[in-house]
Amino acid sequence: MKQAKVLIGAVLAIAVVAGLYLVNRYWIAPATMVQTTRAAGNRPMAPDFSLIDMNGRKLELADYKGKVVLLDFWATWCGPCRIEIPGFIRLQERYRDQGLVILGIYIDDNAESVRAFYNDFKMNYAVAPGDSRIVELFGGIVGLPTTFLIGRDGRIYSKHSGATDVSVFEEEIKELLGAPPSAEAAEFKQAGGVQAGEQIELGDPAEIDSEVPGVNLSKLNPAQVAQFKKVLEAQPCNCGCKLNLLKCRINDRSCGVSRRLAREQLGKLLKPTV
Amino acid sequence: MQKSEIRKTQQVGLALVAVFALGGRALAQTTGPVVEVKTAIGADGVRAGSNIKVAALANIAPGFHINDHKPTLDYLIPTAWKIEPSGQVSVEKVVYPKGQLKKFAFSDTQLSVYEGALTVGALLKVDRKARPGTYALRGQFNYQACNDHACLPPKTVPVNLVVKVVGRGAAVKRTNADVFNNLQLD
Secondary structure, three states: OHHHHHHHHHHHHHHHHHHHHHHHHHOOOOOOEEEEOOOHHHOOEOOOOEEEOOOOOEEEHHHHOOOEEEEEEEOOOOHHHHHHHHHHHHHHHHHHHHOEEEEEEEOOOOHHHHHHHHHHOOOOOEEEEOOHHHHHHOOOOOOEOEEEEEOOOOEEEEEEEOOOOHHHHHHHHHHHHHOOOOOOOOOOOOOOOOOOOOOOOOOOHHHHOOOOOOOOOOOOOHHHHHHHHHHHHHOEOOOOOOOEHHHHHHHOOOOHHHHHHHHHHHHHHHOOOO | OOHHHHHHHHHHHHHHHHHHHHOOOOOHHHHOOOEEEEEEEOEOOEEOOOEEEEEEEEEEOOOOEEEOOOOOOOOOOOOEEEEOOOOOEEEEEEEOOOOEEEOOOOOOOOEEEEOOEEEEEEEEEEOOOOOOEEEEEOEEEEEOEEOOOOEOOOEEEEOOEEEEEEOOOOOOOEOOHHHHOOOOOO
16 A cells, blocks of 8 residues: 555656656746856867957967856847846956956847947957857857856866856856866856756867768768768657757757767768678 | 655655756757747738738747837847838838837846737738739748847748739638737728
């Protein structure tokens, strides 16, 4: 009898879990989110990029090795981005001498609006126009603002999607500034939720420019590429998008589910037959 | 099963609930389209020299909003439906509803926005010399969506129309009364 009650309880718990997950996935617009990786070795290296900032200067991430970098993807038409900027200005002022560098990369915006905003807000850090390539290099930016914190060792320590309180950044920055370049930084407090097992995934150029975004097709001949795309078209993506794998890859480059499944299919195709 | 085991099972269950409830990606729900737009036409045909009502029906995903056609703040990207007139069909006017005033975490002031279902109406005029037949008009629906904490890039989706011009004596039947009864287009 007791066992039956426990079983019913377990089934109910699973139903509640599934219900909450679905409600959260499709209905609730959750608050901010921060992703962290668990061990220093697992933290991905920030991909290098080269941009020209709005003052005509070359902006290369590699030039800031040994510094803590806050990399903010933003736009002037984005209200949640705008409210973060005064906080970033204060942080840059407060921690510049200790090794903090803030870089702003604007997306889908025009230089004129950004220049006016830059002057109005008296921004004190470099701002450069971004493009789809840098967005993809950083794993696909679904929405703005998206902010990465990069440690002195050039590794990405956290990714914040959505407007985040400046105190959260400050706490993380202080921790990173205090850590020597090679030391493992302590865990950050979570401002939101971390999807179990999810890590920031970065792309390489062969994956970015691919017909199937996020999947390196360089080892396939044209016929195999066509065959591979057909396989992806025939398989539904189970990320919740209701699309096939190919469409999901193309429409949502940041979807980790379709990227993993597409890569699995590629692996099968490349597996030598005995 | 011992009481302690039951308690442990309950704790694991609660932990799972917490992980799944809090663990979603902030923008994960954006994998599907945030705004879906379809069209409605006010009659099954229109005679040359007459007007016809059309509408773009946008469905905005829960939790998201798009900006009013006349946004509260000048930096916001307005919602707009642009219809390209053809030689035979011109656009007399496009009518947008007033947005709802809402306060968001990222703004000190209330913003006028559209949420849920949005109907944008337009009045088209068919040239009096137009010959019977179907005429395709190309249109673009521009919007930029945000939730309380983040924004998606501005988007333009094609929202095209097909207008059927009938002969002078042909009967014309009104359609989609539920959409057009509430639109002030005349």
